[in-house]
Amino acid sequence: MTTKTLSAELLHKMDGYWRAANYLSVGQIYLFDNPLLKRPLTLDHIKPRLLGHWGTTPGLNFIYVHLNRIITEFDLSVIYIAGPGHGGPGMVANTYLEGTYSEVYPEVSQDEAGMQRLFKQFSFPGGIPSHVAPETPGSIHEGGELGYALSHAFGAVFDNPELLVACVVGDGEAETGPLATSWHSNKFLNPVHDGAVLPILHLNGYKIAGPTVLARIPHAELEALFTGYGYTPHFVEGDDPTEMHQRMAAALDAAVAEIKRIQADARANGFRLRPRWPMIILRSPKGWTGPISVDGKPTEGTFRSHQVPMGDMSHPGHVKILQEWLQSYRPQELFDPQGKLIAELAALAPTGLRRMGANPYANGGLLLHDLRLPDFRAYAVSVPTPGAVDAEATRVQGELIRDVIKINPANFRVFSPDETSSNRWGAVFEVTNRCSTAEILPGDEHVAPDGRVMEMLSEHQCEGWLEGYLLTGRHGFFSCYEAFIHIVDSMFNQHAKWLDVAGHIPWRRPIGSLNYLLSSHVWRQDHNGFSHQDPGFIDIVANKKAEIIRVYLPPDANTLLAVTDQCLRSRNFVNVVVAGKQPAPQWLDRDAAIAHCSA
Amino acid sequence: MTTKTLSAELLHKMDGYWRAANYLSVGQIYLFDNPLLKRPLTLDHIKPRLLGHWGTTPGLNFIYVHLNRIITEFDLSVIYIAGPGHGGPGMVANTYLEGTYSEVYPEVSQDEAGMQRLFKQFSFPGGIPSHVAPETPGSIHEGGELGYALSHAFGAVFDNPELLVACVVGDGEAETGPLATSWHSNKFLNPVHDGAVLPILHLNGYKIAGPTVLARIPHAELEALFTGYGYTPHFVEGDDPTEMHQRMAAALDAAVAEIKRIQADARANGFRLRPRWPMIILRSPKGWTGPISVDGKPTEGTFRSHQVPMGDMSHPGHVKILQEWLQSYRPQELFDPQGKLIAELAALAPTGLRRMGANPYANGGLLLHDLRLPDFRAYAVSVPTPGAVDAEATRVQGELIRDVIKINPANFRVFSPDETSSNRWGAVFEVTNRCSTAEILPGDEHVAPDGRVMEMLSEHQCEGWLEGYLLTGRHGFFSCYEAFIHIVDSMFNQHAKWLDVAGHIPWRRPIGSLNYLLSSHVWRQDHNGFSHQDPGFIDIVANKKAEIIRVYLPPDANTLLAVTDQCLRSRNFVNVVVAGKQPAPQWLDRDAAIAHCSA
């Protein structure tokens, strides 16, 4: 290995920064007291119940410090999505090191007392969750339920041309269905007006107890797979920190150069051909830098590092192993006696809003603009007497949506598993197209690389993209067959929880609501049969707190219009609108519908 | 193209058989009367409401006739899974042509009256669904909700060494998450004791209205992708039927030869290295052989063929197009005047149980053997007085499961997203391992190519594999964290519907129940935080008919044992068992627990 991207001095500093992050991560998992190890470690300093996931954390920290370098070196706007969000200690440690954590939580100050609080609060009654969560600055992705990291990442960069999302995908997570299809998001990304995603596949070899699929296929197969997905994979493999720093720095430099070239070309010359975006495959030991073995069993680089490498700390010798492990990071070189990161290392972090924990894209409400909304009354069906005329409600709604798309060309998109036309929103194709940056053939209708209708046959992708789009400060609508929305029950659940928690965090700003149109609903699915009949999503939704949820069952076109207007104005809600697409009698005239909806 | 796998005569006959299937498919979608076109077609012969999906159907039919050839040529036991199950007319047409349909539904006889019934019943009040469904002979897969075809296929062949599942995957379906990850099932397939899956990716270019991802990436990328997934792709591309018949026949011969070689080697020499299984990529026009254009718009080969290429049959000229379309198959050459397929063509179909519609693997209850069950009482925790002792209920259950695995070495497996140990079923690893046919490293624990614990970090895969395993006559248990079982809400729904419908079909035999252990449940997930808390799956389950569903909340280890025994004996149920893994007080002694459970 002869690449020398980093000077010896910079490498040494970056390694120090990484050690600091690792130290703080282990501290969060284990320590209750004695944060700077000023006294010999005893059982009293250790938490009674050990929680958290060490295994993924050193890798997440390694990536963080390397992203810090490219942010400052190339003046990039980057946010970090940690698919293995259970590596919460790492994200907390890094936002603490860069200063953002103490800015939002002043009691967790950058000194010994603050460090002790940082350690104590982690996964502790009244403290913070062990996962990356809404409470974590810089995060738009919880990662508790694995699978949605890349979908969120791509959703975040649509229409955010200057944003780069570094998205870490666990090799376990990569086995999930939603993640496996989300690699194809690159066929929907347009470098002219979208930002970039840099996926970093984190091959640390294990999920909880067993090996992962992608870590155990030959190198050539792995390379073929990601070439087939449309990426250029850059491999960073090894376990020697010095070599790995050089390799990672070189890979990131190459990736940034490719991204810049792609974007510069597209922005100067317009979209021509789907580019082959870079990605990084980081193969490093699970629990890297942790204890090599515990109780005679190999630990670093094995599944035994997944959660806490040593659980029972009263076991003879365990306190000593922990003490040596913590000391191996040489904290006294990293923190001053008051517990503050030494200036030379602190200087490595980006400053101000460039810090990943402070980047406003990760607190999308800060960037949110109201939609410009046409007067929905103008679309009303004339209803001389109740029941006198028939209309297809969603077709009428489609006209309103069309104009919302038209007058909000950069912060509103529509998402659907190819049911936009079927759900009768055909009017939108008067002003835009389906989005595809893959090959387009003459026989296609309404397909273009800058289309604002995002159609992939994956309810997971639609949901994940839209969530990412909303969480970074925009608006959207998901149009789906009612029967198949159950596919995203669990994603809906997680997003609703996010909104619930985020709504109580003062520094998190409200975001656009998650809007569903569910059509082709049960009562009209006789022809498609039993498999297409399922009104049960509402039950799932109704289980959530009323603060977050609105369910609408508008009986006709004019009420649907009023409801749609309400949804598009609302914040921090999940709005579920169930409406018919078949011709049906109309009941309320314009004004009656408005009165009905504001009742 | 110079391959000449088929003699001119055989090719001609196979093309005739295909035309017959296509004719019957169009007939089902459109015709109400005049099935043999003995009279000029008029509007009166056409259904008032046109339903069904033409687009995918000619491709499904093409594959069926080609599979028929290899079944007879190589005496194979094959079942057909149609991912695009909305191509129901094709599967019905083919089982009718081979005779199985009339055997189970004698009123749909192989004559003119029967053909008329066949046409009329399709997607008609009181008739049959437009999708492949439990009513369809030869099917274990509905395909209404897309995404699970390959998971079902692999589940079906585990421990069925002589079975070959030909699994058609739609290119739209291939965009779903569950499908995208299910290609990796080949890392869990052991040719020593498992059968084979032959995936056939059906690239007909469109989903409902838009193009598909996989149809629009360069050939090299497509090849790399499937090489990366671990397959050898055989391409069959074109639209000229004669050439396509030769190509498909050659590809199938090659695939069968590879499968036989792989199996012969593994069965003679034991498992050595994960083989590179063959697959077929069939690129053919959507709505192949249908109207080239309708109302001046291109139809064959475009999204306009997805459902019915012509909806409004009262439109001038449409009846004529339909008449010409039907006549283009030259039905008078295919059926005798009484409406029976001519003998020369009928002879192409396999006979008896080799017919795909009659293969017993597709009616798994026929092959089902009761599990050999140890006496669960032998595992009971001794409970001298209620609350006097603590036990981890699922750990005790794990001992019972261990012995079920041990004494049922070929028809019981356990499925989990790597939560078997975490849910405290560690005892199973005393007698078996996690299954992996990918690389195994010295540091791994309990991983082997013949392990009976199926762990992939995909709840979708676990569910789909298990469903396929059950539907082909075996038994199993899915162990999952309670919070994440919502990921398969929709799959559970579809399976419950399948059981409901199948339970009322006289020729479908009862199958093993779908058993869930949900542990790590909400009350003990404080440390993992909000994202891991969700007891809502029970609500979903409770919405289903009581005929199919059992929910168990056993309060302690001994009741859990009794419940587990009940689940493993039951048929045609979904059993949801929610149980704790943490040490908890025990309430019922052995006999009280049994009494409690039989109450």
Ligand SMILES: Cc1ncc(C[n+]2csc(CCOP(=O)(O)OP(=O)(O)O)c2C)c(N)n1
């Ligand atoms: C959908 C889902 N299923 C199961 C789990 C339980 N779980 C938590 S961590 C983990 C393993 C994750 O492996 P990987 O993504 O490789 O992360 P890392 O090894 O870096 O921790 C599992 C299965 C989960 N969080 N989400």
Ligand SMILES: Cc1ncc(C[n+]2csc(CCOP(=O)(O)OP(=O)(O)O)c2C)c(N)n1
């Ligand atoms: C999960 C799911 N989402 C949406 C649909 C609605 N739908 C029915 S058919 C279809 C397109 C299927 O495309 P493909 O798999 O390529 O089949 P083919 O083109 O051969 O009909 C869609 C989106 C569905 N059936 N299942």
